[in-house]
Amino acid sequence: MLELNSHENIRTPAEIAWALQAIKNIEADYQRSADTNLIKLEIPKLAKAGIDLYLKDESAHPSGSLKHRLARSLLLYGICNGWISEGTVIVEASSGSTAISEAYFARLIGSRFIAVAPKATASEKIREIEALGGEVHLVEPSQIYCEAERLAKELGGHYMDQFTYAERATDWRGNNNIAQSLFSQMSRERFPAPNWVVTSAGTGGTSATIGRYIRLHIEEYSNTQLCVVDPENSVFHEFYRNRDPNIVRHKSSLIEGIGRPRVEPSFMPDVIDRMIDVPDAASIATIRWLEGVILRKCGGSTGTNLYGSLALAREMMQNKQEGSIVTLICDGGERYLDTLYNDEWVASKNLDLLPYLHKLIDFAEIESM
Numbered sequence: 001m002l003e004l005n006s007h008e009n010i011r012t013p014a015e016i017a018w019a020l021q022a023i024k025n026i027e028a029d030y031q032r033s034a035d036t037n038l039i040k041l042e043i044p045k046l047a048k049a050g051i052d053l054y055l056k057d058e059s060a061h062p063s064g065s066l067k068h069r070l071a072r073s074l075l076l077y078g079i080c081n082g083w084i085s086e087g088t089v090i091v092e093a094s095s096g097s098t099a100i101s102e103a104y105f106a107r108l109i110g111s112r113f114i115a116v117a118p119k120a121t122a123s124e125k126i127r128e129i130e131a132l133g134g135e136v137h138l139v140e141p142s143q144i145y146c147e148a149e150r151l152a153k154e155l156g157g158h159y160m161d162q163f164t165y166a167e168r169a170t171d172w173r174g175n176n177n178i179a180q181s182l183f184s185q186m187s188r189e190r191f192p193a194p195n196w197v198v199t200s201a202g203t204g205g206t207s208a209t210i211g212r213y214i215r216l217h218i219e220e221y222s223n224t225q226l227c228v229v230d231p232e233n234s235v236f237h238e239f240y241r242n243r244d245p246n247i248v249r250h251k252s253s254l255i256e257g258i259g260r261p262r263v264e265p266s267f268m269p270d271v272i273d274r275m276i277d278v279p280d281a282a283s284i285a286t287i288r289w290l291e292g293v294i295l296r297k298c299g300g301s302t303g304t305n306l307y308g309s310l311a312l313a314r315e316m317m318q319n320k321q322e323g324s325i326v327t328l329i330c331d332g333g334e335r336y337l338d339t340l341y342n343d344e345w346v347a348s349k350n351l352d353l354l355p356y357l358h359k360l361i362d363f364a365e366i367e368s369m
Contacts, residue, residue, distance in 0.1 A: 009097040018086040026075060029062065029108060038185040039329075041293065050322030051313050052190055055306070056182050057329045059298070063104040064097075065319035065331035067257075069178055070170065070205055074160050075109070077169035089114065089157030095256045096125030097299075097331050098162050098202075103134030114157075116148040118191065122256060124335040135276035141252045146253070166205025167266040168191040172212040179213030182326060183221070193220060195316065195323035198227045198309045200258040200301050200330070201236050204267030211271025220269055223274035229308035231283060231301075234259030236267060237275045244318070254280045254349060257330065275369045276308045280349075283307060284340050285356035287333060297333025300340050307356075 037060060041053045044149075061068030078084035089112045092102050099115035113134040117126070118141040126136050139147050143222035145163075152159035170177055186192050197214070201207050211226045230237040235247040236259065245263045253259030260267075286303035305327040312325055339345045346353065 015085055020055065021082075022079055023076065025108045026072060026105060027131075029105075030072065033062055035181055035185075038182070038326075039294065039319075040189075043293075046313055047246065049313075049317045051316055052324040053309060053313060054186070054189075054194075054324065054326045055294075055302075055329050056178070056185070056326060058178070059329050059332045061101075062256075063101040063132075064205065064335075065101060065257075065299075066178070066328060067098040067101040067331075068104070070162065070166055070203070071098060071105050072170040073171075074102065074165060075105045077165060078158055078160065079109075083158045086110075089152070089155045089198060090160060091116065091148050091152040091155070091157050092160040092162060093117075093144040093163065095202075096121050096129075096335070097257050099134065099136075100125060100128045100132065102160060103129045103132035107133045112157075114151060114155075116144050116151060118144060122253065122335055122339050124337065125256075128335070135267050142250075162203050162205075163260070163264040164264070164268055165253070166203035167208035167268055170209050170212075172206055172209040173216060173266060177209050177213070178328075179210045183213070183217070186324070186326065189324060191322070191324035193324075194224050194326045195321070196225055196227050196309070196312050196325045198229060198325060198327040200229050200231070200255075200304050201234075201267055202258045202260065202301075204264055206328075207272060207306060208266060208268040211268065215271065226271065227274045227276060227308060227312060228272050229276050229278050229304050231255040231259040231278055231304055232280045233261070235263055236260065237277055239263045240269045240272065240275045241265070243269070254351075255283050256302055256336075257299070258301045258304060264329075276306050276311060278304045279356075281351040281353050282356045284351065285353040286310075286354065286360060287340065289357060289360040291333070297336075298329050299331040299333055299336055299339065301330040302328070318320060 037057045039055045058066035090106050091114045093116045103113045115129050116137045119138045149159050200208050207228050214221045214224050231253040233249050233251045233253045249261040283300050283303035286307045287298050309325050309327045
């Protein structure tokens, strides 16, 4: 008689019922949420040159940022992998926006959520996490990873680890990911296949999703390129150039949510066509300039994205090239009123915004960007 040496991990009816309800809650939230808008930025100089520039407004999500999509994917990934069940404490290392979105979904499924964040995290982000029922554990920037892992282990919880799982938790082939949404919305525009899609990298998940999607639909988007813009004190651009995974920085980026002091596992350099460094002062000047154009405040990473997009538009103008560029509004500026929109804070960081503001306000000087 054949004998089997096996172990069983059979889920109880209660465990199955909890997972079913948790997934239903997350999917119900998805059904309640309309897609985010694609805003055409009206800039006469670009229009005259035959260049259309678009901003996909990810701040319109219920939790207020691009990270809403990621948080939903990470929660579903954790539940379906058996890592999150009833009573599991969810822990994340995050500078703010991911934590806000994960707190939002953790509340939907009735789970305790703890964000391990750098001490310099904007106070408004901390208030939003706590307003959604989350807890905030502030540490030195260099300690967020190990502290999140330690805390999850101590509490018998689950460390979400967005920096490892962002690129694999998201279905880059479709399922209304950001790439599918973006390209679908572009389909009836004057130049439906963008010359450039521009994004910044925090986990690397968004750039991985968009880059892979472009390659999956290479026949339709053979002339579309992906540019990733990188703020100061981030290792991504250097890693892109030399592929050294051991690069580290000992100072954090001032542009929260993007740029990393180490190379993250979710950053996929081979799906990126080009990277551009953007000074922090340029990012902040750009969101202040943009407020005068669209009459609303945006977060710092939006400024990084848009400044890089304008630099690419300048190149297209010089080359007499028509087409379109698409980038992202990552989150709203209300979270940064005491930092990026505070002149005293900007001065304390020794940043001079005026040279960049002059270029942006007098758009005729864009050639000198």
